[in-house]
Amino acid sequence: MTTGETRSVLVERPGTHRLVTGEPPTPGPGEVRVAVHAAGVCASDREVYDGTRAAGYVRYPIVPGHEWSGTVDAAGPGVDPALVGRKTVGEGFRACGVCARCRSGETSLCTAGYEETGFTQPGAFADHLVLPAGLLHLLSDDADLTAAALLEPAAVVAAAVLRAAPRPGERVAVVGAGTLGLLATQFLAASSPAELLAVDPRARPLGQAAAMGATATAGPEEATSLVGRYDLVVETAGAPGTARDSCLLARRGGRVVLTGMPEAGAHGIDPVHLSVSQLTVSSVFGAPPAAWSYATLAFGQGLLRPAELVTHRLPLTSFGEAIGLVGSGDPEVGKVLLTP
Known part of the structure; x- marks a missing residue:
């Protein structure tokens, strides 16, 4: 040039x-x-x-x-x-x-x-x-x-974490261990959860998640035995079934935040399950200024x-x-x- x-x-x-x-x-x-x-x-x-x-x-x-x-x-x-x-x-x-x-x-x-x-x-x-x-x-x-x-995807995750409002001692799951999922794992590990599960079908990302604060890892099939266990579930994969599966992992009265962007034809969330379990389901698309500020602060302090x-x-x-x-x-x- x-x-x-x-x-x-x-x-x-x-x-x-x-x-x-x-x-x-x-x-x-x-x-x-x-x-x-x-x-x-x-x-x-x-x-x-x-x-x-x-x-x-x-x-x-x-x-x-x-x-x-x-x-x-x-x-x-x-x-x-x-x-x-x-x-x-x-x-x-x-x-x-x-x-x-x-x-x-x-x-x-x-x-x-x-x-x-x-x-x-x-x-x-x-x-x-x-x-x-x-x-x-x-x-x-x-x-x-x-x-x-990577602070743009970190800001998206920060928006999800701000929406989720994790509390110390909660059981938390992250569904998906790609870029968003691994950043979410780091954010959520800083909230002192009693348990932090990372779910992904790939071995390498699960190993990274464990190194970044996840206390347990599982493939999607293994995770089916954990239905109804988690206070908070953050979905980051955007795969056809991950929104539905994230809602199943949440306990009755639990919270789910969706950040993945599935393509057309993804599995729907069962409205009866939502109503009977009284779940709070939120979604994130992009990041507002407050989330950017949170992400850059966490980065500057070495939390990310x-x-x-x-x-x-x-x-x-x-x-x-x-x-x-x-x-x-x-x-x-x-x-x-x-x-x-």
């Missing part, structure tokens, strides 16, 4: 991408430009590439990349120039800020329409990213920016160790390989990062 140029991975339409170069974007009023350090590739990015993301939640052509970290390298008009040089992450939702949901702090429920970095607005699979300065969550000068690229989840770091030019890894089903593939 020559001086003065910036590269971006452009997905022109499902199944078609190319690396484009051009002048670095210029931040407008109230905006900053970030030099991207690393950007995570997740199942949602694979959906964008495959064309399976729900209508209205992607706009082609698009530069993907919603999980990222970097350093502010330019400030637009009206932005404090002291931000330049700061390490940072940032929220993805481009909420309106004035509707009733935004005014209550629930920006992920903005009623003005869906806009999100990497899906409808240019994302971080690029050398530079422009976004409103108000979406930044600044990090300490000594922060590990590679690890910080996201670097341990990274298995692959690839250059922007290897976007196709990265997408292939994420969709491979290989249990040895954890978090894949693109590093401009």
